[in-house]
Amino acid sequence: MNRSTLLGLLAVNLSLPLVGCSEAVPPLYDGAWWVDFEQGANGSQCQLAGTLIGQSCIGVDSNPDANKCDSVTSDAHAGMVMDGMEGARMYCAVTQQGSGFALDIEAQQGANYLKFSVASIPATATESSPTAGLVTLVTDRVGKGYTSTSANPCQFYFNDAQRAQLAPGRVWVSFKCPTLQDPSANPASLCAVNQGYAAFQNCEN
Numbered sequence: 590m591n592r593s594t595l596l597g598l599l600a601v602n603l604s605l606p607l608v609g610c611s612e613a614v615p616p617l618y619d620g621a622w623w624v625d626f627e628q629g630a631n632g633s634q635c636q637l638a639g640t641l642i643g644q645s646c647i648g649v650d651s652n653p654d655a656n657k658c659d660s661v662t663s664d665a666h667a668g669m670v671m672d673g674m675e676g677a678r679m680y681c682a683v684t685q686q687g688s689g690f691a692l693d694i695e696a697q698q699g700a701n702y703l704k705f706s707v708a709s710i711p712a713t714a715t716e717s718s719p720t721a722g723l724v725t726l727v728t729d730r731v732g733k734g735y736t737s738t739s740a741n742p743c744q745f746y747f748n749d750a751q752r753a754q755l756a757p758g759r760v761w762v763s764f765k766c767p768t769l770q771d772p773s774a775n776p777a778s779l780c781a782v783n784q785g786y787a788a789f790q791n792c793e794n
Contacts, residue, residue: 620789621648621660629781636778647698666788681792700729719744735769758794
């Protein structure tokens with residue numbers, strides 16, 4: 590599949606490669622994500638409030654504005670949506686990297702977009718001992734990107750159920766972002782993901 594940077598975005602064309610009759614059609618990426626996007630400990634440094642913050646998600650029958658955001662949680666991920674279905678566009682790669690897994694995920698549905706990358710996360714990563722990664726988030730309420738930085742990365746980790754499903758081409762992970770910033774604001778708007786979950790399968794491996 591052509592990978593196009595979705596953030597630029599909100600109308601992006603991804604094209605599938607042509608395959609011959611004798612060639613197997615590769616499986617489509619399948620995924621979902623959910624975040625609780627809030628002011629966090631940044632308080633008034635986050636220039637968003639009220640209806641501009643709260644939960645955002647993608648997945649089967651997801652609708653953040655109607656509080657339908659249960660496609661993936663810490664306990665289940667039954668609401669994953671297939672690439673190309675219900676307006677979803679995504680790319681995912683979960684590859685063995687040393688003693689851990691490199692994660693490269695990008696997924697959009699409607700105006701809700703999440704991209705994250707982790708250089709190498711071990712299966713042993715926990716909430717008290719997480720692995721740093723980078724995140725870009727766009728929600729339909731805000732419409733512009735909030736990003737982490739290498740100085741203020743997001744923290745990724747697994748619970749026992751998530752850890753049991755970690756494998757090449759597949760990941761279900763929890764994450765938190767103490768600071769996501771909108772660099773276009775002056776002064777910069779600093780918000781947070783109090784909690785997030787993402788699940789993807791049929792990824793590049």
